[in-house]
Amino acid sequence: xSDALLKVRNIExxxxxxxxxxxxxxxxxxxQIVSILGANGAGKTTLMKxxxxxxxxxxxxxxxxxxxxxGQEPHRVVQAGIxxxxxGREVFPLLTVDENLTLGAYTDIDRTxxxxxxxxxxxxxxxxxxRRNQEAGTLSGGQxxxxxxxxxxxxxxxxxxxxxxxxxxxxxxxxxxxxxxxxLNAEQGVTMMLVEQNASAALExxxxxxxxxxxxxxxxxxxxxxxxxxxxxxxxxxxxEAGVRESRRWKRKKTWR
Amino acid sequence: MDxxxxxxxxxxxxxxxxxxxxxxxxxxxxxxxxxxxxxLFRQRCAALGARTAHREKDLGIWKSWSWxxxxxxxxxxxxxxxxxxLKRGEVVSILSEDRKExxxxxxxxxxxxxxxxxxxxxxxxxxxxxxxxxxDSRFLIVENEExxxxxxxxxxxxxxxxxxxxxxDEGLHDxxxxxxxxxxxLYEIGRKxxxxxxxxxxxxxxxxxxxxxxLLIYTSGTTGMPKGAMLTHENIMAAIxxxxxxxxxxxxxxxxxxxxxxxxxERDVSIYFPxxxxxxxxxAESPETVFANMQxxxxxxxxxxxxxxxxxxxxxxxxxxxxxxxGRWAFGRALRAxxxxxxxxxxxxxxxxxxxxxxxxxxxxxxxxxxxxxxxDRMRRGGTGAAPISPELLKWYWSIGVPLxxxxxxxxxxxxxxINTPEDxxxxxxxxxxxxxxxxxxxxxxxxxxxxxxxxxYWRSNExxxxxxxxxxxxxxxxxxxxxxxGYVTITGRIxxxxxxxxxxxxxxxxxxxxxxxxxxxxxxxxxGDGRKYLTALIMIxxxxxxxxxxxxxxxxxxxxxxxxxxxxxxxxxxxxxxxxREFARVEQIKDFRLIDVLLTAEDEELTATMKLKRNxxxxxxxxxxxxxx
Numbered sequence: 001x002s003d004a005l006l007k008v009r010n011i012e013x014x015x016x017x018x019x020x021x022x023x024x025x026x027x028x029x030x031x032q033i034v035s036i037l038g039a040n041g042a043g044k045t046t047l048m049k050x051x052x053x054x055x056x057x058x059x060x061x062x063x064x065x066x067x068x069x070x071g072q073e074p075h076r077v078v079q080a081g082i083x084x085x086x087x088g089r090e091v092f093p094l095l096t097v098d099e100n101l102t103l104g105a106y107t108d109i110d111r112t113x114x115x116x117x118x119x120x121x122x123x124x125x126x127x128x129x130x131r132r133n134q135e136a137g138t139l140s141g142g143q144x145x146x147x148x149x150x151x152x153x154x155x156x157x158x159x160x161x162x163x164x165x166x167x168x169x170x171x172x173x174x175x176x177x178x179x180x181x182x183x184l185n186a187e188q189g190v191t192m193m194l195v196e197q198n199a200s201a202a203l204e205x206x207x208x209x210x211x212x213x214x215x216x217x218x219x220x221x222x223x224x225x226x227x228x229x230x231x232x233x234x235x236x237x238x239x240x241e242a243g244v245r246e247s248r249r250w251k252r253k254k255t256w257r
Numbered sequence: 258m259d260x261x262x263x264x265x266x267x268x269x270x271x272x273x274x275x276x277x278x279x280x281x282x283x284x285x286x287x288x289x290x291x292x293x294x295x296x297l298f299r300q301r302c303a304a305l306g307a308r309t310a311h312r313e314k315d316l317g318i319w320k321s322w323s324w325x326x327x328x329x330x331x332x333x334x335x336x337x338x339x340x341x342x343l344k345r346g347e348v349v350s351i352l353s354e355d356r357k358e359x360x361x362x363x364x365x366x367x368x369x370x371x372x373x374x375x376x377x378x379x380x381x382x383x384x385x386x387x388x389x390x391x392x393d394s395r396f397l398i399v400e401n402e403e404x405x406x407x408x409x410x411x412x413x414x415x416x417x418x419x420x421x422x423x424x425x426d427e428g429l430h431d432x433x434x435x436x437x438x439x440x441x442x443l444y445e446i447g448r449k450x451x452x453x454x455x456x457x458x459x460x461x462x463x464x465x466x467x468x469x470x471x472l473l474i475y476t477s478g479t480t481g482m483p484k485g486a487m488l489t490h491e492n493i494m495a496a497i498x499x500x501x502x503x504x505x506x507x508x509x510x511x512x513x514x515x516x517x518x519x520x521x522x523e524r525d526v527s528i529y530f531p532x533x534x535x536x537x538x539x540x541a542e543s544p545e546t547v548f549a550n551m552q553x554x555x556x557x558x559x560x561x562x563x564x565x566x567x568x569x570x571x572x573x574x575x576x577x578x579x580x581x582x583x584g585r586w587a588f589g590r591a592l593r594a595x596x597x598x599x600x601x602x603x604x605x606x607x608x609x610x611x612x613x614x615x616x617x618x619x620x621x622x623x624x625x626x627x628x629x630x631x632x633x634d635r636m637r638r639g640g641t642g643a644a645p646i647s648p649e650l651l652k653w654y655w656s657i658g659v660p661l662x663x664x665x666x667x668x669x670x671x672x673x674x675x676i677n678t679p680e681d682x683x684x685x686x687x688x689x690x691x692x693x694x695x696x697x698x699x700x701x702x703x704x705x706x707x708x709x710x711x712x713x714x715y716w717r718s719n720e721x722x723x724x725x726x727x728x729x730x731x732x733x734x735x736x737x738x739x740x741x742x743x744g745y746v747t748i749t750g751r752i753x754x755x756x757x758x759x760x761x762x763x764x765x766x767x768x769x770x771x772x773x774x775x776x777x778x779x780x781x782x783x784x785x786g787d788g789r790k791y792l793t794a795l796i797m798i799x800x801x802x803x804x805x806x807x808x809x810x811x812x813x814x815x816x817x818x819x820x821x822x823x824x825x826x827x828x829x830x831x832x833x834x835x836x837x838x839r840e841f842a843r844v845e846q847i848k849d850f851r852l853i854d855v856l857l858t859a860e861d862e863e864l865t866a867t868m869k870l871k872r873n874x875x876x877x878x879x880x881x882x883x884x885x886x887x
Contacts, residue, residue, distance in 0.1 A: 009813045023804065025813035060811070210815065216804075217815040244410050249428040250403035255858060256816065 003066070005030040005191055006051070006082075006159055011060035011070075013043075013050045020046040022215035023060070028159065033185050033192045035202040035223065037236055038212035044195040045087055047212070048161045051193075052084035053077040065158070079107050081158035087195075088167060089148040093137025097128050100136050100147055104154030114154070120188075121150035124180050142173040149177070153184070159191040166198045174198060178205050199236035203227050211236075211256070219256040231256055272501050274508065275533055281502060282693025285467060286494040286709055288501075288533045293465040293490040295368045297532050302328035305535060311357040312539040312554075319539070319553070322357055327364070332458050333447030334365030338396060339457070340450040341443075342419055345370030345464070348392040348473055351519075352376040352385065352407070353400035355540050358424050358440070359518050360528050362398055367471050369461045371395075374473035374485065375519025377866045378404060379859040386411040392473055392485055392716060393417055401425040405437070412436075467491035473716055474521050474668045485716030486668045488521075495693060495709035496525055496671035497533045502692035503676045504638065506534035510557040511635075513550060515541035517866055521672035522643055526560045548572070551632035559633070560640035562867050563650070564780070566661065569631060570650060571777065571802055573657075578809075591623035595656030603655060603684060624657050633659050638679055640664055643867050645748070645767075647775035648685045663687055665748070669725065669732055670694070671710040675746050686745040687738075696746060697731065703752055704738045705731040737765060754872060756787045762844045764792065769841060776833040777802045781870045784847070785883055793886040794850040795879055796830055797857065797870060803829070821854035851882040 004027035013021040021043045028034045038044050049055040051062055053074040062070040064080055074084075091100055101121060105114045122129035125146040131139065136147055145165055152160050165181070166174040178201050184190045196202035203209055209226045211219040219229070226232050231254050233239040240248070268279035269287075276289050291297035305324035312319050338349065349366045351373060353359055359375075366373045374392050376385055378400065385407050389397060397418055399405045408421055421437045423429060429439075451458060465471075471490045475483040500506075514527035527538050536557075541550040548569070551559070577588050598616040601608045608616070628634045639654060639661035646663055654661035664676035665687035675696060677688035690696040694708035711732045714722035725733055737755075738748040750765030757763055766784035773782040773794065780799040786792035800817065803826055807814050814820040821827075830852065838846045853875075857864050863874045876883065 010808055010811050012808070023808040025815055059808070220815045220819075244406050245402075245432075247428065247431065248402065248406065250401070250406075253858060253860065255856070255860075257855060 004028055005065060006193070007061075007063040008047075008051065009061040009063070011047070011050055011062065012058045013046050013055055014058055015046075020215055021050065021057075024212070024215070024217055025060075026210055026217065026220070028191060028193050030158075030191055031185070031189055032208060033181075033194060033206045035194045035196055035206035035209045036212055037196060037199050037202060037209060037232075039197075041214070042212040043215040044212055045163055048084060048163050048193075048195055051077075052082060052161055054084070075107065078155055081156075082161065083152040083155045083157035083159070084161045085148050085152040085163060085165065087163035089141075089144045091136040091139075091144050091147050091151070093135065095136055096133050097136055097139070097147060098132045100151055101128075101154050104151030107155060113156070117154050117156060121153050124153075124184060125150050142169050142177065145169060145173075145177060146180075149181075153190075157190065159193060162192060162194045164195055164197060166196065166201060174201055181205060199232070200227075203232075203237075218254075229257070273505055273534070275501060275535075277498050277501060281498050282495070282708055284491075284709065286491055286498055286693075288494060288497055292467045292494060293462075293469075294471055294493050294529065294532065295364065295462045295465050295490070297494075298331070298364050298368070299328075299459065299462055301532055301535065308535075309537050310531075311360065312537065313357050314540075314542050314550075327361060330358075330361040330444070331365035331368060332451060333444045334362055335369040335371075335447070335461065336450040336454075336458055337443040337445075337447030338366065338371065339369045339461070340446050341396070343369060343371050343395055345461075346372065346470070348372045348374050348394045349396045349398065350374045350376050350385075350389055350392060350394040351398040352378060352380075352404045353398060353424060354378050354543070355514050355516075355518050355523070355527075356400070356424070357540060360538075363472070363518075363524075363528055367465075368458065370464060370469070372470050372473050372487075374475065375517070375524075376475075377517055377519050377859075379866065380407075381860075382407040382410040383414075386414040388475055388483065389415045389418060391483075392475075395419050397421045399423055402428050405429070405432075409434075465490060467494065468713075470713060472524075474519070474524075476668050484718060484721055487713040487716055488668075488671055489713050492671040492710050492712055493525075493529050496673050497529055499673050499691035499693055499708075499710060500525065500530050501533060503678050504530075504558070504640070506530060506536055506558060508535035510534065510536035511554055512536055512538050512558060513541055513547070513554045513556045514538050515544060515547045515550070516560075516562065520643075520866060521666070521668045522560065522562075525672040526640075548632070552630070553632070555629075555632045555635045557635050558638050558640070559636055560642070562643045563641055563646035563774075564644070564868055566639070566641055566646065566650060566654070567777070567799075568801075570653060571799075573627065573631070574777075575801075575805060587619075587623050588627075591619035591627075592653075592656055594619040595624060595658060596652070599652060599655035602660075603652070603682060605680075605682075620658060628658060636660075638662065640676075642666060644869055645771035645774065649775065651684050665746070667734060669712045669734070670706055670708070671712065673710065674706050674708075674734075683743075683745045686741070686747045688746065689744040690746075696740065698738065698740050699727070699733075701752070702737040702739070702749075704734045704736045704746060704748070706734060707731045756784065756792070758786050758792070758844065759788055759790045760844065764845055769794075769837065769845060769847070772837045772840060773834070776837075778806065778829060778833055781868070782850075783870050783872055783875045785876065785886075789887060791848040792846065793883070794834065794847045795853055795870075795875055795882060796834075796850050797853045798826070798830065800856060817856045818854045821852040827852070849886040851879070851886060853879060853882070 006028040008026045011021050011024045036044050050057050053072050056071045061068050108114050203223045206223040209223045210217050269276050270279045285292045288297050302324045307323045309321040310324045310327045311322045349371050363373045376388050422443050424440050426439045467490045470487040472488050473485045475485050516523035518524050531538050539554045541547050594615040597612045598608050639659050642664045651661050660679035662677040662682050666673040675688045675690050697705050699705050735752050736748050737750045740746045750767035754766050756766050769784050770782050773779050781797045783795045812823050812825040834847050
């Protein structure tokens with residue numbers, strides 16, 4: 001396979017004395033969607049923040065398109081082509097949809113290109129076009145999520161880091177948003193790295209998956225293989241093993257094979 | 258002289274407040290006058306009453322259970338099982354993690370003449386069925402719903418079971434099964450039976466004879482199906498006697514119980530030895546919390562397998578590497594001061610004043626804190642056994658002020674045969690024969706043992722029993738070794754494992770394997786080469802240390818398989834193998850090796866309960882790796 005677009009090598013990140021990421025390495029290839037699964041506190045968001053420059057790693061490299069970018073200021077990382085769509089949407093509630101999108105194009109000065117991107121966003125998220133002059137705070141949760149993704153697209157990213165786009169959304173909305181993400185990937189060639197708790201949605205969308213536990217990757221593989229793994233099925237997809245009793249409470253130990 | 262004068266009292270000796278025969282290894286073996294485990298148990302409970310026998314954590318808080326509790330519950334258990342139909346000489350299997358009830362059941366079953374047999378919680382349903390059937394168990398004790406499911410899965414294969422007792426009813430309130438009952442129900446049956454026949458329980462205890470089988474221990478067996486070794490009351494009393502002579506324990510001692518009680522080592526150390534020594538046993542919450550529990554308990558003596566000692570060492574090493582430069586410098590100085598002192602101690606010489614002063618300073622500044630952090634600040638003696646341990650590791654513990662000694666024993670010797678003691682220690686050997694036990698080296702190099710601790714035989718297999726003894730009645734341990742002029746024994750390998758290469762050379766793989774294992778990066782290894790042109794090795798890496806190595810050298814990896822596949826890791830292990838090769842002759846060189854790239858857990862059949870690789874299963878399961886090398 002060709003060299004990966006984004007290469008993470010042996011990253012270690014800390015919150016003060018607490019080691020949140022204890023040596024993570026992974027690859028994201030151009031045009032792929034990669035999902036990172038893991039329970040609360042596994043270090044998924046920290047990993048995203050470390051890539052986008054919000055946090056500096058203590059050790060390790062992040063190589064994007066052949067260039068080391070670890071420890072760079074976030075705006076430089078955005079200029080390099082990495083856009084982070086944060087957890088919990090974080091749209092600017094008092095600005096209009098349009099203004100929010102304009103902010104997403106902060107690094108761009110070419111007006112025609114900005115307008116082209118805006119049209120692209122409205123194309124994929126028509127509801128944003130309908131409400132372009134409405135304050136973002138008045139949008140529904142799903143619409144705010146769309147706006148956050150749209151704002152990310154305005155930066156013309158080569159890779160989008162999506163932190164739990166399904167957070168707090170109804171299953172039907174999750175389906176809709178994930179459908180749009182899939183189309184963006186297929187039609188626009190946007191490479192994506194996705195952090196998710198909703199494992200089945202994430203694995204269906206992704207080409208490749210990584211599973212994180214307490215700051216380390218414990219398992220990785222093509223998404224369809226992961227979906228077949230007993231551990232993933234038991235612990236992430238909620239498939240209950242057929243037991244001898246109906247009300248079985250214990251779970252087998254994870255082996256990550 | 259009057260012929261009717263009573264025989265003179267046997268000569269006795271008092272060790273740390275407990276009376277033993279003056280001449281160890283003579284019949285009848287008595288401890289404070291008792292000649293059976295249950296006799297001693299009755300005596301202790303009566304004398305110690307409300308004093309704490311066990312501690313266990315309940316919802317995060319340590320709680321105590323007294324010797325009275327020990328007695329009452331064992332009594333209900335014994336009377337309950339008797340009422341349900343348990344006869345003397347019948348077996349009860351216990352499938353549970355360590356907990357106070359394990360001890361209560363062990364003694365309760367034995368008190369009414371039953372035989373207690375432990376089953377590892379990592380065993381599968383079919384392994385459970387094999388053990389229950391082979392031992393012809395009448396009852397099965399299961400810890401919780403997880404273990405109960407194993408019975409339910411294989412129920413049809415175990416028709417001989419009369420009943421199953423569940424210790425922990427969580428999640429099982431709606432269980433309705435004719436053979437199952439909960440612990441509380443058993444207590445209730447026991448209470449009633451006891452009220453009906455108040456003298457029966459003690460009468461049963463009186464019936465026990467030293468030669469009666471008290472427990473059955475299935476040997477994990479790195480080859481073939483597990484065999485049940487029968488240990489009698491006398492065997493255990495002899496082990497207690499031997500332990501008391503070499504491994505002093507006091508009634509104020511605190512201990513931590515965490516290795517499986519199905520294993521003779523922990524059973525001796527945490528159930529039988531404390532019966533004699535009257536010390537307090539604290540049960541670890543789970544195998545994962547041992548280190549935290551250790552800090553809380555700060556045991557006076559601590560017995561573990563080498564893997565645990567290696568883990569603690571690794572933790573300290575990693576902490577040190579991540580400390581501040583000043584911290585690292587101070588630790589380095591302290592360790593050197595400790596080493597200087599340890600060298601004198603290990604040679605049995607007085608420590609020169611200068612060395613002692615340096616030690617005193619660095620002990621105050623660094624090592625004492627380290628020991629407190631590890632929960633070893635009160636530790637008088639650490640013990641290791643069940644697998645070979647690296648001499649460097651032993652020296653390291655002495656250097657930080659923890660006297661760690663190696664011993665040797667097996668199920669068939671009731672867990673104890675030779676020991677080093679802090680006062681009488683030769684690193685690299687397994688020590689000298691314990692009091693009352695004789696050890697000899699047969700002409701073929703095999704270590705053979707004789708004593709009252711030697712087991713009665715294998716359960717229902719006279720043939721296998723006969724194979725285990727020499728014609729003159731010595732136990733064939735299956736280990737090969739030598740004995741020096743002072744009586745210290747060194748093990749070099751297992752007889753059955755001897756490899757004969759295609760060139761006709763006899764090689765004892767254990768020697769090479771244990772050298773490999775002494776590397777911090779290798780957790781276990783199996784040497785291959787029987788009938789082959791040269792030797793190769795299958796190696797299981799130590800996950801934590803190799804991950805740390807990879808992380809420090811910026812070697813990318815995602816999961817365990819990719820860690821094993823990394824070139825740097827293979828080079829690292831190759832260097833370790835090369836270092837070991839330098840110590841061996843040309844025919845004993847390891848020409849090639851492969852890493853086992855799946856992370857094995859205790860549930861995997863390739864590992865024994867003490868996490869050793871089983872040679873023949875490993876050879877079978879990883880045949881493709883072996884074939885690659887030839």
